[in-house]
């Protein structure tokens with residue numbers, strides 16, 4: 001009996017104890033340059049890694065964190081991830097995932113109606129979800145090109161490249177969404193990708209363009225979960241799409257890697273991207289081979305919170321973004337790129353020379369930067385419902401006032 005494969009409550013308790021500790025300084029990683037010949041033992045490895053992995057990590061759930069699409073994750077997902085690691089189920093084959101496979105189907109069934117789709121499957125991210133959807137589009141609709149706005153995520157161009165499809169980029173309007181007037185008239189050979197919440201500015205493309213092309217894919221990686229909230233109308237028209245991508249590791253508060261690709265006609269879409277194999281009882285659908293049980297953490301979260309608990313957290317995050325954008329709009333020294341649609345606030349000083357000063361005075365991890373049409377902006381993302389927006393507003397005010405006294 002090899003104890004390394006058995007439950008070690010003492011070792012796991014130690015791992016949990018480390019999680020509760022505060023680390024005052026960022027711990028850097030100090031590792032041997034080569035693979036060690038002899039092992040130090042599991043407990044020693046755990047203790048040697050804890051300070052740098054825990055103490056050196058970006059604090060995504062901290063009160064100051066309001067910069068990126070990566071949310072804090074609820075503890076129930078930590079527990080399910082631990083179970084997943086120990087069980088190591090493989091959803092490639094029902095024999096290696098008798099329950100986990102059904103759980104993924106159930107989670108997909110729960111979520112598809114909010115998007116007007118009829119099924120789909122989980123992927124490790126929307127990058128893979130977008131690739132999968134465009135692969136189906138190529139097989140089912142015979143498309144030869146992919147059209148998306150300049151604000152589309154790079155995974156769309158990447159998917160076109162992998163699939164051997166021409167990629168056409170359409171300019172954005174002043175709100176950051178696709179300039180529909182510049183779309184080609186003939187879309188009969190095209191997959192049109194509409195973004196519901198662009199990565200840079202959170203803009204939502206006109207989703208009523210869905211249906212105008214041979215295939216319409218909506219990349220709702222970021223803003224898709226708004227469909228489960230009172231903000232659902234922001235994504236009105238998404239149900240007209242042929243496929244939808246949603247990242248669960250963004251606004252569904254899941255640990256990476258967790259996302260969904262959904263289809264209007266799943267039977268047809270899945271059939272087009274299925275491969276049989278001698279040892280496989282059921283065809284292998286989609287891009288992945290072996291594939292883990294990320295669905296169990298999502299299921300547990302949805303059971304724990306219900307739609308209401310999830311919606312409350314997203315709606316609260318939306319309120320934080322709204323508060324920040326109202327502050328920016330009210331301060332004559334600042335300007336908004338556009339009214340935020342999906343919890344992403346893009347703003348900057350009217351006097352561009354103040355940009356770097358403000359940037360260096362804001363708390364680490366509070367604010368990111370983005371370049372839109374050649375102009376640099378600050379960017380805040382409402383992924384963290386625990387963010388302290390009063391604190392961020394105070395820090396922005398401080399940085400502006402400091403500068404006024406200095407000049």
Ligand SMILES: *Cc1c(COP(=O)(O)O)cnc(C)c1O
Nearest residue numbers: 125126127153198199221222247
């Ligand atoms: C994050 C994002 C993606 C990529 O999703 P991953 O889950 O990071 O692979 C695609 N599109 C948009 C609009 C995104 O915001």
